[in-house]
Amino acid sequence: MFGKKKNxxxxxxxxxxxxxxAQRRVKQKKRLYIHFVFFLIGSVFIILANVVxxxxxxxxxxxxxxxxxxxxxxxxxxxxxxxxxxxxxxxMGKEWEQKQxxxxxxxxxxxxxxxxxxxxxxxxxxxxxxxxxDAKKISKKNxxxxxxxxxxxxxxxxxxxxxxxxxxxxxxxxxxxxxGHHIIMGRKTFESFPKPLPNRTHVIISRQNNYKVPEGAIVxxxxxxxxxxxxxxxxxxxxxxGEIYKQAMAFASKIELTRVxxxxxxxxxxxxxxxxxxxxxxxxxxxxxxxxxxxxSFMTYEKR
Ligand SMILES: NC(=O)c1ccc[n+]([C@@H]2O[C@H](COP(=O)([O-])OP(=O)(O)OC[C@H]3O[C@@H](n4cnc5c(N)ncnc54)[C@H](OP(=O)(O)O)[C@@H]3O)[C@@H](O)[C@H]2O)c1
Numbered sequence: 001m002f003g004k005k006k007n008x009x010x011x012x013x014x015x016x017x018x019x020x021x022a023q024r025r026v027k028q029k030k031r032l033y034i035h036f037v038f039f040l041i042g043s044v045f046i047i048l049a050n051v052v053x054x055x056x057x058x059x060x061x062x063x064x065x066x067x068x069x070x071x072x073x074x075x076x077x078x079x080x081x082x083x084x085x086x087x088x089x090x091x092m093g094k095e096w097e098q099k100q101x102x103x104x105x106x107x108x109x110x111x112x113x114x115x116x117x118x119x120x121x122x123x124x125x126x127x128x129x130x131x132x133x134d135a136k137k138i139s140k141k142n143x144x145x146x147x148x149x150x151x152x153x154x155x156x157x158x159x160x161x162x163x164x165x166x167x168x169x170x171x172x173x174x175x176x177x178x179x180g181h182h183i184i185m186g187r188k189t190f191e192s193f194p195k196p197l198p199n200r201t202h203v204i205i206s207r208q209n210n211y212k213v214p215e216g217a218i219v220x221x222x223x224x225x226x227x228x229x230x231x232x233x234x235x236x237x238x239x240x241x242g243e244i245y246k247q248a249m250a251f252a253s254k255i256e257l258t259r260v261x262x263x264x265x266x267x268x269x270x271x272x273x274x275x276x277x278x279x280x281x282x283x284x285x286x287x288x289x290x291x292x293x294x295x296x297s298f299m300t301y302e303k304r
Contacts (some may be wrong), residue, residue, distance in 0.1 A: 021095060030084050039078045042073045091211045145227065147248055148174060149270050150258035150296075159242055161192045164179040164266060165198030168291045170258045173298060177256060181229040184223075186244040187211065203229050203236075205244060223247050240267035255301040260294050279304050 011095065049055040052069040052133050057120045059066040065185050100134050158164060178200055187206035190213070196202055202217040220226045230236035238248040250272055255278065259268075282300030286292065 024158045025089075030088065032085050035081055038171055039074055041074045042074065053174055056283060063082075066200055067258055094174060098215055111208075125152075144254060145230075146177075146235055146240065146254040147238045147245060147252045148177060148256045149240060149245060150260060151270040152260045152264040152266070154263040154266075155272065156264035157245075157270050158192075158268040159264075159266045161188055163192075163263045165260060167294065167296060169262070169286060170296065171260070173256075174239075178239070182233045182236040183239045183243070184226045184230065184236060184248075185239045186241050189239065189241040189244070192241075201233075224252070234296070242270070246271050253303045256301075257299045257301065258296050259299055262294050273301060277304060278302070300304045 002054040012232070041203045046067045050057065050065055056066050061069060079113055149157060150163070150165075150167070152164070157165060175197075178197075180199060182201045182203055183197070184203045184205065187204055187208070190202065190204045196214055196217060202213070203223070204211070204213055204217060204219050205223060205226050206219060207221060213219050218226075218229050226238070238244060238252060255273065257273075280299060284298045284299070286296050288295050
C-alpha cells in the first residue's frame with residue numbers, strides 16, 4: 001500500500017497520433033503493393049486467356065485485341081491508386097488539412113497579439129498624457145514653480161543627510177532667490193537644517209500623521225498638497241531633497257541649478273535633466289577661489 005508507485009510508461013497523445021498515422025501509411029502502401037501484384041498476375045492471366053485459351057478471340061477494337069484495352073484500363077486504375085497513396089494523400093490527407101489549419105490559427109494568433117500590443121501601447125500613451133495634463137494643470141496654477149538645487153557633475157546632491165560642499169556664493173544666491181517665498185521640502189531635508197530659514201514659509205512633506213513642526217511651518221502629506229498650499233505665491237521653490245526633486249520634475253516650470261564641476265561621493269542624487277523637455281536659458285561660470293573650493297556654474301533651465 002505504501003510501496004513505490006509503479007512507473008507506468010505513457011505515450012503522449014501526439015506520439016500516439018504519429019504511430020497511428022505511420023500504421024495507416026504502411027497499410028496503404030501494402031494495399032498498393034498487393035494491387036500491383038494482382039495487376040501483374042491478372043494481366044498475364046488475361047493475355048493467356050485470350051492468346052492460349054482463345055477466350056474472346058474475335059472481340060477486337062480498331063483491330064486490337066480486347067485484352068490490350070483491359071490491361072490499359074487496369075493500368076490507369078493502378079496509377080490512380082498509386083497517385084492517391086503518394087500524392088493526394090500527402091497534399092489532401094488529414095495531416096495536410098491539420099497543418100493548413102495550424103498555419104491559419106498561428107497567423108490569426110499573430111494578428112491578435114499585434115492588436116493586443118497596439119492596444120496596450122495606446123492605452124499607456126493615453127494614461128501618460130492624462131498624467132502629464134494633470135501635472136500641467138497643477139504647474140499652470142503655479143506658473144513659476146521653481147526647483148532650486150546644487151548638484152555635482154555626477155548629479156550628487158547629498159550624503160548622510162548633509163550637503164557635500166560649502167559654497168558661499170551659492171548660499172547667497174539661494175537666500176536671495178527664495179527670500180519671501182514658500183520653500184517646499186521633504187521631511188529629511190527639513191531635518192538637515194539646524195533651524196528654519198528666516199523670512200520663508202516652510203512647507204514640509206511627510207507621510208507621518210503627527211509630524212510636529214515649528215510655528216509658521218506647514219506640514220502636508222503629498223507634493224500635490226504642498227503645491228496647493230503655495231497657490232498664492234508667484235514663485236514657490238522646491239528645495240529638495242532627492243525624493244522630492246524626483247517627483248517635482250513633472251510639476252516645475254523652472255530649474256535654478258548650481259552645477260558644481262566635480263564628481264562627488266554621495267547617497268542622494270538629482271534626476272537627469274532631459275534636454276528634450278528642459279531648455280537652458282542661463283549660464284554663469286564661477287571659478288575656484290579662497291571662498292570656493294570648487295568651480296561651479298549658475299544655470300537656469302525652463303520647460304519647453
Ligand atoms: N544639494 C542640494 O541642493 C540639496 C538640497 C536639498 C537636500 N539635499 C540633500 O538631500 C538629502 C535628503 O534627500 P532625501 O531624498 O534623502 O530626502 P527628502 O526628499 O528630503 O525627504 C524624504 C521624505 O519626504 C517625505 N516624502 C517624500 N515623498 C513623499 C510623498 N510623495 N508623500 C509624502 N511624503 C513624502 C518622506 O517623509 P517621511 O519619512 O516623514 O514620511 C520621506 O522620507 C540630504 O543629503 C540633503 O542634504 C541637497
